[in-house]
Amino acid sequence: MKVVTGQVMQSMDKRAIGEFGVPGVALMERAGCACADAISQRFGDGAGRKAVIVAGKGNNGGDGFVISRILSQRGWEALVLLLAAPQAVTGDAAVNLERLDSGVVTSLPQGLAGQEELIKSATVVVDALLGTGINSEVGGIYGEAIDVVNACGVPVVAVDIPSGIDAGSGRVLGRAVRADLTVSFALAKLGNVLYPGAELGGRLVVADIGMPQAVVDEAPGCEFMDRESARAIIRPRSVIAHKGSNGHCLVIAGSVGKTGAAAMAAQSALRAGAGLVSLAVPAALNPVLESKTTEAMTIPIGPEDKWHFLAGALGELLSVAKGKDAVALGPGLGTAPSTVYLVHSLLTALDAPLVIDADGLNAVAVAPELLLRRRGRVTLLTPHPGEMARLMGVSVPEVEADRIGCARDFATRFQVYLVLKGARSIVAGPDGTIAINGSGNPGMATGGMGDVLTGVIAALLGQGYHPFAAARLGVFLHGYAADLMAEETGTRGMVATDVQEALPRALQRLTVAEGGAAGTSIN
Ligand SMILES: NC(=O)C1=CN([C@@H]2O[C@H](COP(=O)(O)OP(=O)(O)OC[C@H]3O[C@@H](n4cnc5c(N)ncnc54)[C@H](O)[C@@H]3O)[C@@H](O)[C@H]2O)[C@H](O)CC1
Numbered sequence: 001m002k003v004v005t006g007q008v009m010q011s012m013d014k015r016a017i018g019e020f021g022v023p024g025v026a027l028m029e030r031a032g033c034a035c036a037d038a039i040s041q042r043f044g045d046g047a048g049r050k051a052v053i054v055a056g057k058g059n060n061g062g063d064g065f066v067i068s069r070i071l072s073q074r075g076w077e078a079l080v081l082l083l084a085a086p087q088a089v090t091g092d093a094a095v096n097l098e099r100l101d102s103g104v105v106t107s108l109p110q111g112l113a114g115q116e117e118l119i120k121s122a123t124v125v126v127d128a129l130l131g132t133g134i135n136s137e138v139g140g141i142y143g144e145a146i147d148v149v150n151a152c153g154v155p156v157v158a159v160d161i162p163s164g165i166d167a168g169s170g171r172v173l174g175r176a177v178r179a180d181l182t183v184s185f186a187l188a189k190l191g192n193v194l195y196p197g198a199e200l201g202g203r204l205v206v207a208d209i210g211m212p213q214a215v216v217d218e219a220p221g222c223e224f225m226d227r228e229s230a231r232a233i234i235r236p237r238s239v240i241a242h243k244g245s246n247g248h249c250l251v252i253a254g255s256v257g258k259t260g261a262a263a264m265a266a267q268s269a270l271r272a273g274a275g276l277v278s279l280a281v282p283a284a285l286n287p288v289l290e291s292k293t294t295e296a297m298t299i300p301i302g303p304e305d306k307w308h309f310l311a312g313a314l315g316e317l318l319s320v321a322k323g324k325d326a327v328a329l330g331p332g333l334g335t336a337p338s339t340v341y342l343v344h345s346l347l348t349a350l351d352a353p354l355v356i357d358a359d360g361l362n363a364v365a366v367a368p369e370l371l372l373r374r375r376g377r378v379t380l381l382t383p384h385p386g387e388m389a390r391l392m393g394v395s396v397p398e399v400e401a402d403r404i405g406c407a408r409d410f411a412t413r414f415q416v417y418l419v420l421k422g423a424r425s426i427v428a429g430p431d432g433t434i435a436i437n438g439s440g441n442p443g444m445a446t447g448g449m450g451d452v453l454t455g456v457i458a459a460l461l462g463q464g465y466h467p468f469a470a471a472r473l474g475v476f477l478h479g480y481a482a483d484l485m486a487e488e489t490g491t492r493g494m495v496a497t498d499v500q501e502a503l504p505r506a507l508q509r510l511t512v513a514e515g516g517a518a519g520t521s522i523n
């Protein structure tokens, strides 16, 4: 699903009206109608139902006027509380205001004070205060109105986006409405899918309002990864596939106390469909990983009494990396200085597509400019906000304040693919293309989840997926496996190996006609 900023949506409106001759009132009519339909579907129609529509003076309010008219036709009492003088309403919104019976509209330029009881008596409150036109922090009568709506205890339906949410980022601009349902128009806005806006919007419906297809297709936006987008990426496997055709991944991982990270990355690569996985570990840890893993082949590296990688392991690792289809570097490596040095050497020397996570990223953060020495070879980083902050030399709140901007900035500056983890993981490509992941749940906020993701992405790279596809499909699959687990067991107590073991089921649910007819292309 494509998502756009509020500004892009506003220019889409202009294009539809100016270039394609779609009247603005027609767009507004369909927008209001889509909201009314969603309300009717949820609450039914007919006498005894009361909608209170809290409307601003812009086109978001205009949609509210249409909703009032349509619900009235369906037997509702549909009252509009307009936070402005009627003369302040202009354009298409004014056309629709004039079409309402005067008894339905109460003009309240001083604010909602005194209307609390009326609002509490409603079946549904419609939030048509502010949409994509919001341009500053919300205060004054709009801020007070938002507080009244949030305190009313009645189901709230937001028109386009909850009032107070920045459509370009999902940020709360001072105060924002908390809705049960949001009906967004033509395309979802970033603010509908990014937190905290996504949570404040409740269930999201995106309604077709007759925006010309060319306008939709040509609008600059980013991909929101849902099941459909994942299915579009995933490729069928050939019935004559063999382990050699499904990619051989090398996982370079582990230090004392962190063998689990190495095991999970390796096992998750297998669960995501890697044909073969070799797991290179410091030699002293080999007996542990020999018994911890079954299908992965372990390779002891360095002196037998060493529990972490030394700088001198470079030659051995380069020779085991030869011919591998993807390399995962980082899970549980530790931060010993000689290991950090080794990561730096590997960065410039490894040819295979490389996924770097965890302590691998901490080593990169010491000298990120080394990434530029990979010169065209594929590099994919999977930082969480703390690692992203270290990579960029900024604070975690700075990363959280602009997750898309940070991911895009680093990916383009260092010519890497990057997954910035967290609720709604951001995927950025070296050309600045962005995707937002829609799967996952709070059960994933537990140790080891990153190791699983690293294994998944390495497996997809090893199977020959384009790095941007591997990153998008990888984050979606990882979150989707966790969602399937959550359906069964809830989110509390979920652990990373649960997600690892749910990966095949997630893949199976996303795969259409797996193992199709003979002759399908080999991955
Ligand atoms: N294709 C579509 O998506 C369609 C969307 N429609 C609806 O139109 C709104 C956008 O309308 P617009 O008039 O541009 O802006 P708003 O109604 O969101 O509000 C603008 C109005 O409010 C003032 N304002 C801005 N910020 C604040 C603030 N912080 N506090 C108080 N007032 C503020 C501003 O000065 C303006 O006067 C979109 O969301 C849809 O709901 C159309 O129906 C057509 C199709």
Ligand SMILES: [K+]
Pocket (backbone or CB within 6 Å): 060, 127, 128, 129, 130, 131, 158, 159, 160, 161, 162, 163
């Ligand atoms: K709104």
